[in-house]
Amino acid sequence: MKLIFALAAAASMCLLPAQAAKEVFAHYIVGNSADFSVADWEEDIQLAQDVSIDAFVLNVGSQDTNNAASLPKVFEAANNKNFKLFFSFDYAAMGPWPKDQVIALMKQFGSDPAYFAEPETGKPFVSTFEGPGNAGDWPTIKAATNCFFVPDWTSLPPADAASAAGGVADGLFSFIAWPNGDANMTTDSDKLFQTVLQPEQKKYMMPVSPWFYTALPGLSFPKNWLWRGDSLWDLRWQQVVEVQPDFVEILTWNDFGESHYIGPVRKTPAKQLLSAGGAPVDYVTNNPHDGWRKHLAFYISQYKNGGGSAAASAAAVGNSSVRVPVNAAAAAPVVKEESAVVYYRTNPATACGTGGTLGNNADFGQSETAPENLVQDNVFFTALLNSPADVAVTIGGKAQTSAFTKTPAGGGAGTYEGNVGFAGNVGDVVVTVTRKGTPVVEVKGGPPISKNCAVENWNAVAISAP
Numbered sequence: 001m002k003l004i005f006a007l008a009a010a011a012s013m014c015l016l017p018a019q020a021a022k023e024v025f026a027h028y029i030v031g032n033s034a035d036f037s038v039a040d041w042e043e044d045i046q047l048a049q050d051v052s053i054d055a056f057v058l059n060v061g062s063q064d065t066n067n068a069a070s071l072p073k074v075f076e077a078a079n080n081k082n083f084k085l086f087f088s089f090d091y092a093a094m095g096p097w098p099k100d101q102v103i104a105l106m107k108q109f110g111s112d113p114a115y116f117a118e119p120e121t122g123k124p125f126v127s128t129f130e131g132p133g134n135a136g137d138w139p140t141i142k143a144a145t146n147c148f149f150v151p152d153w154t155s156l157p158p159a160d161a162a163s164a165a166g167g168v169a170d171g172l173f174s175f176i177a178w179p180n181g182d183a184n185m186t187t188d189s190d191k192l193f194q195t196v197l198q199p200e201q202k203k204y205m206m207p208v209s210p211w212f213y214t215a216l217p218g219l220s221f222p223k224n225w226l227w228r229g230d231s232l233w234d235l236r237w238q239q240v241v242e243v244q245p246d247f248v249e250i251l252t253w254n255d256f257g258e259s260h261y262i263g264p265v266r267k268t269p270a271k272q273l274l275s276a277g278g279a280p281v282d283y284v285t286n287n288p289h290d291g292w293r294k295h296l297a298f299y300i301s302q303y304k305n306g307g308g309s310a311a312a313s314a315a316a317v318g319n320s321s322v323r324v325p326v327n328a329a330a331a332a333p334v335v336k337e338e339s340a341v342v343y344y345r346t347n348p349a350t351a352c353g354t355g356g357t358l359g360n361n362a363d364f365g366q367s368e369t370a371p372e373n374l375v376q377d378n379v380f381f382t383a384l385l386n387s388p389a390d391v392a393v394t395i396g397g398k399a400q401t402s403a404f405t406k407t408p409a410g411g412g413a414g415t416y417e418g419n420v421g422f423a424g425n426v427g428d429v430v431v432t433v434t435r436k437g438t439p440v441v442e443v444k445g446g447p448p449i450s451k452n453c454a455v456e457n458w459n460a461v462a463i464s465a466p
């Protein structure tokens with residue numbers, strides 16, 4: 001896959017307040033669920049509903065022969081669960097979509113009760129993965145289907161994407177979800193998209209992702225690189241609260257091959273994908289990411305509440321029918337269940353061979369570097385708490401000096417974050433939160449850190465408790 005993303009330049013300007021309609025979606029690779037029954041789909045939908053996700057964005061490949069069998073099942077499951085879905089037509093994985101096939105699929109599913117309608121216009125929402133070369137198809141497709149069109153054309157600079165085919169897009173989705181090099185992700189590219197879209201009141205859909213590592217050198221589009229995921233998930237949600245985009249799309253629910261899934265690892269599809277792609281190491285089967293869903297309802301609530309009081313957001317967690325108004329600072333400052341999330345890589349960066357993985361990717365205009373230059377050998381932890389607490393970390397039974405270094409303003413309800421280096425230790429990771437000596441929550445049971453490897457596994461594990 002040779003996609004040159006137009007890395008956005010810095011932008012600093014005042015932006016108008018966001019529109020009222022705010023929705024959070026998760027990108028779903030339909031091709032990874034070819035063997036799913038309706039019940040399997042319902043299981044994933046329930047997990048998404050549990051964390052306040054509004055819809056799955058169904059990534060469909062143009063020549064994927066499984067679509068015909070898969071799509072009726074996922075729509076049946078979504079109707080059973082009162083959940084929403086919309087399509088992201090993938091123009092890169094299997095080549096461009098012929099426009100008559102886009103129109104046919106929209107005619108088949110666009111008016112299904114489970115198909116997501118854009119809240120202000122009621123039109124069926126449609127996105128893409130790439131495909132700016134086919135922008136000229138979309139005036140015809142829109143005329144035939146009345147869709148609300150928010151493509152990802154990130155290989156174009158945002159201004160060119162906004163004006164492509166006479167400005168056919170009703171909004172844009174950015175795929176710039178990972179930082180360049182060893183820096184933290186910033187909101188520069190998000191603000192540039194908003195600036196370009198604002199004059200015509202077009203919508204911005206912001207990407208949020210926890211990680212990126214792919215090692216599939218055997219595909220017809222070989223890929224093998226890492227982007228930095230350290231601190232990314234929690235930081236990016238704070239950026240969503242600040243940027244207040246019209247929509248958020250999580251990258252992804254189930255893209256196992258690129259290690260940015262937040263859904264459960266389904267062993268068969270993951271294994272098939274890794275073997276088809278010639279992965280030098282199985283970087284999925286023992287790399288659960290379920291922990292990254294633990295605080296999602298809280299983050300989504302903060303976003304939808306306009307970044308108002310963390311306490312108000314916390315009060316709403318666990319009851320998505322509650323919409324706390326922005327000025328509800330007086331709401332009871334109570335996190336219903338204090339919890340913690342821990343994530344780390346299981347191989348110290350120089351313990352084993354790189355597996356040919358590079359840090360960054362020149363196809364995106366980036367300087368490539370050794371992967372160990374991007375990531376830190378750290379255990380990252382985030383606790384959702386009502387008030388300050390202490391944290392203790394052990395690796396292989398050895399206590400590490402640790403503390404929450406990032407805490408909510410005022411020290412009340414919200415997320416408390418920190419990280420600690422491996423310091424050469426291997427073994428089980430245990431993170432314990434206590435308050436005045438009383439246990440609050442303990443996270444353990446993930447795979448141990450180990451130097452016993454032939455090829456480095458650059459994926460993370462993300463676990464949580466309770």
Ligand SMILES: *[C@@H]1O[C@H](CO)[C@@H](O)[C@H](O)[C@H]1NC(C)=O
Binds near residue numbers: 182183184235406
């Ligand atoms: C990235 O942000 C985290 C807090 O979210 C901070 O602890 C860390 O030092 C930052 N890292 C870099 C490289 O700026």
Ligand SMILES: *[C@@H]1O[C@H](CO)[C@@H](O)[C@H](O)[C@H]1NC(C)=O
Binds near residue numbers: 319321322
């Ligand atoms: C959520 O809050 C609403 C309004 O207060 C209440 O009627 C409903 O029972 C609550 N649902 C749950 C699952 O707690």
